[in-house]
Amino acid sequence: MHPVTQEMFDGVVKENMDEFGMDVDEAIEDTVKQFQAQGADLSKVIIDLMASSVDSQTVTDALKRLSKLVKENQPPQEYVEELKIIKTQCDIGLQYKVIAGREGAYNIIMDILSKDLGDVEVLTECFITLTSLMTKQPDLLNAAGIQLIITTLDQQTDENVIKHLLKWTRECCILHENNRQNIMDAGILDHLKPLMQVASASLLCDCLGVLRSLVLDDDIRVEFGRAHDHARIIASDTLCFITALLEKFKSDETLMNDVILTISSLLVRTEYCKKVDDAGGLPIILSTLSQFSNSDKLSKQCLKVLKALAGNDELKSKIIKSGAAPLIINALNKHKVNQQTAILGLGCISALTLRCPENSEALFKCGAPNTIVSIMELHPDNEQVQKNASWAIRNMVSRSRHQNKQFIELGVEQLLHKALKKCKKSEYDIKAALRDLECSVELKEEWTGKGGMLHTDEKLKKK
Template sequence: MARRRITQETFDAAVRENMEEFEMDPDEALREAVEQFESQGVDLSCIVKAVPAVSTDDKQEEQTHEVLQALDSLRIGQDSAGVKDVTADIKRFTEHCSLGFAQRYLAAQKDAYPVILSYCKKSMEEQESVLTALSALAALTDGQPDLLDAEGQQFLLNVLNKYKADSSVTRVAICVMRHCCLKHEQNRQDLVKGGVLPLLTGAITQHSGCAELVKEGSAALRVMTFDDDVRVTFGHAHEHAKMIVLEHNGLKVLIKAAQAHLDNTSVLSELCATLSRLAVRNEFCQDICDLGGLKLMMTLLADSYETADLVRQVLSAIRAIAGNDDVKDAVVNAGGVQLIVIAMNRHMGNSAVCEQGCACLSVLALRKPNNCKVIMENGGALAAVQAMKAHSDSVNVQKQACMLMRNLVARMRNLSQPILDMGAEALINQALQTHQDCGDLGKAALRDLGCKVELRELWTGKHGSLTR
């Protein structure tokens, strides 16, 4: 059931009443208001939980929060002032929008977007000014993709075209675009039609030495492959991924960028995450391998296995490209199984690494008896069992471990007893009892391991003849 919501004005009035009627000090008044509304089941996620500044003139109360004071100053100079004249106010607005979603939401409710966009367009010819205005737009649109309109889309495309050589402006413009495409399918489609994909891959290539821009560009490409807008029945995620690869050489661009930042784990994590989103066709998986992507991933697993987030993203990428049967063999032949098991054992306390590790081994084992043998010999099944014990509360770890065990024995029945000897049956039964979502995978694993399992018929037809 949806929780109740209130306006910022209602919340501010309650705080002021606590101060004036009950003579509370500001901090106590604020705390009391928060507790009062939360006890009534009110959602305060979009409310600025701060004491409004006392106004010295006749301004309305809603203008007393600092983010709105800055916005009011910008609105006053909107028609006459240039960006340089109001730089301090824009930076103050940006700073307060960056404090949290509630500040950004309040500003948007008071029509901040057209004000900030007008300064963005006004600043187009001056690098420092456009950077200042774009930063404000980036802060405002974070979590609010619906703000972007056709005018804003065209402005972003114009900036990316005009300032191709400037890494700072390009990076912030891409950041705005990423914010506005997250959970917004129409913005994605409109910007792709407007030609944003070659601008993104071109920016990564041209500024391959700029770590922050490479990260931002890679993240923006990845967002273009999302299908996360619940308002849309069918998105263009798959089509966008194909366009990035086939029309804009995205795989080569990303792998070359990774090779230029082998000492930067955050950049490498970002690039691996994007590569995994682009491995949507069998031939793309092979292309990643042929372009040196698999060798890169093996190197990262071997050299950077201490870094949990990078390990997780590398495993996710290997899982994606191993959908290709030839790549499965290439991973195993390159020593991938040993490296995956080492990474899992090193980060056994990290559920995300364990989940991706089990999923990786599961994909490598699928339809590949020889790979199953290698996985068993290198402790893959044992690592999965340990992961199930360590993360009994994680449904995803349990599901992936069950899938791995099933794939290991599906064509290699002789592996069933060694896996059972590790205590797999009790762990799978525990997962079935704890997590409803494990039902199908858990029962399939028990069945293929030769264990007793209750398979319930969901529907059975009645005997009898069919009549016309």
């Protein structure tokens, strides 16, 4: 599936209008059909850009004025007003970003940044404008931009400039695998590590945001990405340091959220789970889940990282022995209205109880059945909730059948049968839960032999 650029799309629309006398709407419709027939990827195209009533004059005029100022080597302070106008226009919507991009906004700003600028305000405004311009439009980044990122991290000391540089870097990575790979290959990690050693809490959040963006796997245009490799490289170099931040900033809710989220994104191997534990991460994560129990956002991240840590069999038992069971159930009961928290919490229970009856028993005694059932009742139409609930139930009861009675008394059989009708994609998981609850369920045999005997080819036998 090859991607189509806005320029390619608009060119075909214009051709349809010029060659075949179509009006704008007809030309757009025909162009879409053409590209779809070719199996092209239109995800980066604003289909109705040419038909929309976008007033591009403001951003175009600002870019012309800015370009003239740069060519005439006017004082850098003169650039700020025009940069703010361009940024404001880009913030209106993607149509304006596309227009600014086509009018050369990226190259003009890069020309400004290529000068020996000592003006912090201008530098900051350039990175703010680039961030607005390239959010959801990261294709504009080129080799010069990547080199600028590395050079600025090396040479710049003003925290505000660095913060906005990092925000721009993060946006360049989102939805763009090639940018991620090129930025990693340029050695950004070697420049971020020393910065993180001395950064303030606010700047650390931006550093961690860049690290997380480098391990994304969200570019549909690329069949195979390097998210796992990037996570492995970053975890090997920084995971112990990042885990140590938990203790250092344990009262800072915002930074704790970012640290735990980053740790979760790096736990791509079981040995990394052990590394977090060896660095003293588990007690602090559980303490955070208790201390910030009223924070849905932070509770969600704690549940997510506990699920990831449970991928290590040794840690799976240690998590519950460390007193996690009541904290998990309490967090779920407090925040079960939030679907994402419910999904992560049920996934956490499922991971902790997989082939581990001792963990199942501890969660059972803390009221897990009531919590699971109440979440199923609260979100009957959310397939992921019902699927994760089915996993949690199956793993809890599969080696602890005495728990079946309480689940049944809570009405889980009826809930699962209702989910079975609504959630067709999760049929197997829901039926597995019903089976292990020893409920009535019609199981489909996925494959059956025909009962015939194997025959050896007579010609081969003769040979």
